Amino acid sequence: MTRVARAGTAAVRTAVAVLAAGLVVTSAGCSPADRDRPLVAVTTNILGDVVSEVVGDAADVAVLMPAGADPHSFEVSAREAARLRSADLVVENGLGLEEGVARHVEAATADGVPVFTAGDAIDVLDWRTEDDSGPDPHFWTDPRRMAEVVSALDDALDEVGIDAPGADGYRAQLDALDGEVATAFATVPADRRALVTNHHVFGYLADRYGFRIVGAVIPSGTTLASPSAADLRDLATVIEDAGVPTIFADLSQPARLAEVLADEAGIQVTITPLATESLTATGPASSYLGMTSSNAEAIVDGLSTHE
Template sequence: MTRRALALLAALIAFGAVLTGCSGAGATSGRPQIVVTTNILGDVVSRLAGEQADVMTLMKPDADPHSFEISAQQADRLAQADLLVSNGLGLEEGLQQHLDRAAEARVRMFVAGDRIDVLPYADGDARGAPDPHFWTDPARMRDVVDALEPALAGIDGVDAAAIRANADAYRADLAALDAEMTAAFAAIPVEKRALVTNHHVFGYLADRFGFRMVGAVIPGGTTLAAPSAADLRNLVTAIEEAGVRAVFAESSQPDRLVRVLAEEADLRVEVVELYTESLTAPGKGADSYLTMMRANTARIAHGLGA
């Protein structure tokens, strides 16, 4: 065979390898492909899946789950996933059309919000609608893990025993987190357990640990809404009546409105940043679900005067 023929053959082989690598999920590593919408759930799924599957998380660190979007390439990966994991309950507003298409294409799906005891929003424009922020309660995250275990173990090519061992270890981590949160919040006097945030995100934490939701700067379940002057006046009144010492701003959202609320209303409150709807980049304070919840617990306890 001539050198030219050999070169042509090598080029054809390389081109074939590229086509094979792009043909579908799992082609490059040989492992099952799991696509997860939010980075909080992506962290949990990665802990459970371990080395048994490749996990692709669509939502970048410090993003807003209500409004983040994905590329055409990511949408294609989503449609080819062996399992698609989403939060549900209306959280992924900017992604819903892609989730609907995946469901129509019969992609195997796991919706975490379908596996928990759902609470409705108790106040604001979204009152009565399902609250998607269940991860603020570690007990409900335990319910998600319990349901995720068989879903992951049922994927072709996955070692069910490895998934079970990973799930057991993570359940122990959640139990430890739950105990730490219980102890920290028990030290806060009942009359001081009042929360004000950018928008309604702590309903599950409040329900589990005995907090009162005084209100939110954005009076709804989504960051895409905007408060009116009347909303802010009502919130100021509620804060003054409750004697709130700290207002909590979310790390994924600018805290300008919260600071304006505190300054223009002449409220003597501390503005405390929390990690609520997104993990951070590695080393930035909340790069895992467990780290995020521990940081928030410490900041809430300190801000409310425990």
């Protein structure tokens, strides 16, 4: 049985109850002169986990985004912003994801801090609706694209004199993860490979594994947008026509909108929470590899077992 098959969705749901708060730092340190090791500051906790695996003990890793937070809206304190500007390298997702901290990354760039933008390393897809579109920042839902990010990160670390002893091994784990997820998704019948989420988050997953994006409760690539009544009615019609049994809502956002859709439109769907945009403090979704595995198992369950 694969790691995907072993991961439990109940554990993912439980993990959201325990959220980390504040700045996550692998070791203390103030000014560059005081540090024994270089500092890599990372905007999101998903990339923070990946960076930590890649650099190992070669650098300190400061992760700005706490577990369970929304990457579109989280903000940082003045102290955290100052730490960002004193780093040897800043790692950001880019593609418009970190809307609450973008200005701080720009300030670090203006101060001469090297910035690695993960979105620059991949073939970017667009999220699209009938009325709008934009670059999709959620590339991590495809492990192969994350492997491309790791390769580019390896080069960026080398440019600033930081070793990446875990890069090769982590890329191997990503390759294995991709194979396991593909095997798990192969069990979902073709006519059930339709996804509805609280906002457009699974474009890369759909592109890699052959799913259809039916729609999103929030018709946007960001959680900061809001659906109109017409949006909800249109989505309800699409859900009924496609026979979608489950709406997948991110753990960092309440499932209220999806529940309103089900209640007001009178459609019977299951609301399944997934850790899609943030790691959890504990449980299988507390690492990028575990999050991807457990989400795959939850999607298989949500689309395959409901009649």
